[in-house]
Amino acid sequence: MVLLGSTGSIGLNALLIAKRFGIEVEALVAGKNIALLNEQIKEHHPKYVAIADEKDRSLVNHPHVFVGKEGILELMQKTESFLVVNALVGFVGLAPSIEALRLGKRLALANKESLVVAGHLLDTKKITPIDSEHFGLWYLLGNRPISKMIITASGGAFRDTPLEKLASMSFEDALKHPNWSMGPKITIDSATMTNKLFELLEAKWLFGCEKLDAIIEPKSIIHAFVDFQDGSTTAHLAKADMKLPIAFALLGEVQEAILPPIDLVSIGSFSFQNIDKARYPIWEIKDDVLANPKRGVVINAANEVGIAQFYNREISILELAERTKKAYRFFEDALPQSLDEVFQIDKEVRHYCLK
Ligand SMILES: NC(=O)C1=CN([C@@H]2O[C@H](COP(=O)(O)OP(=O)(O)OC[C@H]3O[C@@H](n4cnc5c(N)ncnc54)[C@H](OP(=O)(O)O)[C@@H]3O)[C@@H](O)[C@H]2O)C=CC1
Numbered sequence: 339m340v341l342l343g344s345t346g347s348i349g350l351n352a353l354l355i356a357k358r359f360g361i362e363v364e365a366l367v368a369g370k371n372i373a374l375l376n377e378q379i380k381e382h383h384p385k386y387v388a389i390a391d392e393k394d395r396s397l398v399n400h401p402h403v404f405v406g407k408e409g410i411l412e413l414m415q416k417t418e419s420f421l422v423v424n425a426l427v428g429f430v431g432l433a434p435s436i437e438a439l440r441l442g443k444r445l446a447l448a449n450k451e452s453l454v455v456a457g458h459l460l461d462t463k464k465i466t467p468i469d470s471e472h473f474g475l476w477y478l479l480g481n482r483p484i485s486k487m488i489i490t491a492s493g494g495a496f497r498d499t500p501l502e503k504l505a506s507m508s509f510e511d512a513l514k515h516p517n518w519s520m521g522p523k524i525t526i527d528s529a530t531m532t533n534k535l536f537e538l539l540e541a542k543w544l545f546g547c548e549k550l551d552a553i554i555e556p557k558s559i560i561h562a563f564v565d566f567q568d569g570s571t572t573a574h575l576a577k578a579d580m581k582l583p584i585a586f587a588l589l590g591e592v593q594e595a596i597l598p599p600i601d602l603v604s605i606g607s608f609s610f611q612n613i614d615k616a617r618y619p620i621w622e623i624k625d626d627v628l629a630n631p632k633r634g635v636v637i638n639a640a641n642e643v644g645i646a647q648f649y650n651r652e653i654s655i656l657e658l659a660e661r662t663k664k665a666y667r668f669f670e671d672a673l674p675q676s677l678d679e680v681f682q683i684d685k686e687v688r689h690y691c692l693k
Pocket residue numbers: 342343344345346347348349367368369370371372389390406425426427428430448449450451468469470518519520521522523524580
């Protein structure tokens with residue numbers, strides 16, 4: 339396989355699964371964590387590697403090092419593996435997703451931003467999602483007619499924070515996810531509920547279901563529900579551990595234990611809540627976004643700029659959502675019809691948000 343984002347949270351789990359099932363690692367792509375990349379090179383012997391910055395090239399213990407965004411695409415063109423795992427974070431993952439599909443490869447996609455910004459322009463038949471809720475939905479699907487898909491949210495780091503304290507919460511506070519251990523960007527997106535908005539778009543493009551929603555399940559044990567037209571509802575439960583969705587994405591089918599079983603008696607009870615717009619102001623645009631899913635590129639660009647501003651202590655977490663909504667309203671006509679337009683709109687929105 340070709341693994342993009344090998345030094346991240348998903349990347350590390352993907353390498354564990356690859357090792358356990360003897361999947362050959364043809365190429366590794368990392369960003370700035372060269373020390374970890376060097377360890378991975380030693381263990382997995384990839385033919386090619388890529389990194390983000392030219393200045394780090396000489397630090398990489400490998401004879402075939404590609405560099406930068408173009409370098410990732412060049413690396414992909416060299417590889418023979420059928421499977422590309424895209425675990426890059428953010429908009430930078432889009433071009434490699436496009437390239438993987440152009441090269442006729444199967445795309446195991448953790449980089450949900452690719453679907454958020456350009457889901458209508460990607461061939462989702464060639465994509466296997468690496469996301470716990472979408473894995474759960476896929477697992478539940480049968481041949482019976484569906485009326486609704488529902489995914490769950492943990493509520494993120496500020497689920498129980500008094501509302502009046504939200505504005506003073508720091509980036510570091512927002513990184514304290516109650517259930518999942520993940521990279522920083524998606525953990526912030528969980529705290530703002532933007533992750534769930536993205537996941538509804540992801541589900542829309544992957545499954546084509548018109549009725550979609552999300553509710554809070556604070557334990558992150560139930561990941562998805564499917565309502566069927568006959569009145570039945572089924573649920574997918576599993577421990578909060580990405581190795582299960584990753585194993586299916588890498589292997590297609592899995593017949594042995596990846597995680598221990600759920601012990602319902604020790605869990606004891608489940609509770610569910612609606613998503614409160616006062617705590618998660620991004621949720622005010624949820625219905626509009628689902629009615630206009632091609633506008634995901636605007637939300638993503640504004641959100642990426644806002645997260646950097648939140649990190650730099652220029653804005654609060656509440657302002658992050660407000661700025662994203664402001665950009666969403668300002669760019670109401672931005673409906674990309676091509677991948678070129680996606681890149682153009684992304685650029686314009688970032689420029690607007692940085693003014
Ligand atoms: N973590 C999770 O459990 C889940 C994650 N996802 C999605 O998966 C994706 C990855 O998330 P996660 O693993 O948590 O993120 P991390 O931040 O942990 O990892 C991101 C990876 O991308 C690399 N990277 C970032 N920028 C560049 C760049 N410009 N060039 C090359 N490599 C780069 C990083 O390299 P380095 O660290 O070396 O700089 C790292 O290997 C996200 O889109 C997220 O939404 C979806 C569901 C669950």
